[in-house]
Amino acid sequence: SFLALRIGNKKADERRTFGYKRIEILTALLNASLLxxxxxxxxxxxxxRFIKPTPVEGGLMLVVALIGLIANLVGVMLLHPHSHGSINIKAAWLHLIGDTVSSVAVVVGGIAIMWLNVIWIDPxxxxxxxxxxxxxSWNIVYETTNILMQGAPRDFxxxxxxxxxxxxxxxxxxxxIHLWNLDDQTLHFEAHICLSQDMSLSEADRIRGLLEGRLKEMFHIGHVTLQTEYHGCRPTNIQHHTNP
Structure with a gap:
């Protein structure tokens, strides 16, 4: 995950004109799928094990779980500040959360086995x-797949x-209209806008700039591409909206 984070921070070049951000999305998808x-x-x-219960050494189980719990808690605390800013780190953090919860569960199970001899508690x-x-993990798989399919964010x-x-x-x-996530943070938007009357290029550019500013400010869209036209192309998709 950290390697993907470093690669993702590389600047765009002639071969990767959108940059390397999606390596983090691929890594998050891989981590979540593996989990x-x-x-x-x-x-x-x-x-x-539930169908065919086998004896479990509760004491050894408890010691190993406590060691794992301490190590996992350290990892969780280190990653938590970054888990909200990157789906890649979130996937790694979730992996550690799973290990931490597992360790807690095993500790509880070890105590139950030692004191109550309840073997079935482990499975x-x-x-x-x-x-x-x-x-x-399924939530991460869904989100990363949606990004890779250039889908729009849910509830946009x-x-x-x-x-x-x-x-x-x-x-x-x-x-x-086309709206998609480049990664889990950057939105891209493109559309055709039809002008209501024939006008100068400078006036058309002013209107385009006004709309672009509103899209960035109000809808937090990072990259906007707008094509202005006057009696231009005929819309061929369902994203066709007219000002009454």
Whole structure:
């Protein structure tokens, strides 16, 4: 994850004109997918241990779990400040959270086995932790896949954006709208705007700049590309909106 973070910070070049940010998305997808696979394996193993219980050394189990818990807590605290700014770090942080929760569960299980001789608690705790990891990892898989498919963010207020665009004097129509995430932080937007009347290039550019500024300020879009036209191309997709 840290290697991907370093690569992702490289500047764009002639071959990678969008930069290297998506290496972090690929890494996050790989980490989350691997975590799901491991969780499924743990569930299968836990079910087998539940059906065919085997004796567990509670004392040894408790000592190993405590050592792992301390190490994982250190990692969680180190990564937590960065987990909200990068989906790549979030995936790594989730991995450590899973290990931490597992260690806590094993500690509880070790105590239960030592004091109550409840052997079945070990596979039950394992299944619970694994299901939690699958749920959290699936969210990352969904989000990273959506980014790689150039999908728009969930719950993006398209209606508000269109309303704001067509409320600007001089814009009669907006179409060929495309919105996508370059990574988990940067939004890109492109569209055609149809001018309401024939006008000078400088006036058209003023209107374009006004809309671009509003899109960046109000909708936090990092990169905006707008094409102005007057009786230009006929819209061919469903993203066609006219100012009444």
């Amino acid at each position: 799901i696979a491991i969780s499924v394996f743990l569930i299968i193993e836990a079910i087998d 039950v705790i394992t299944i619970g932790v694994a299901l939690y990891l699958v749920k959290e 207020p398209f209606d508000n954006l269109i309303r704001e665009a067509t409320s600007i004097e001089g814009i009669s129509d907006i179409h060929h």
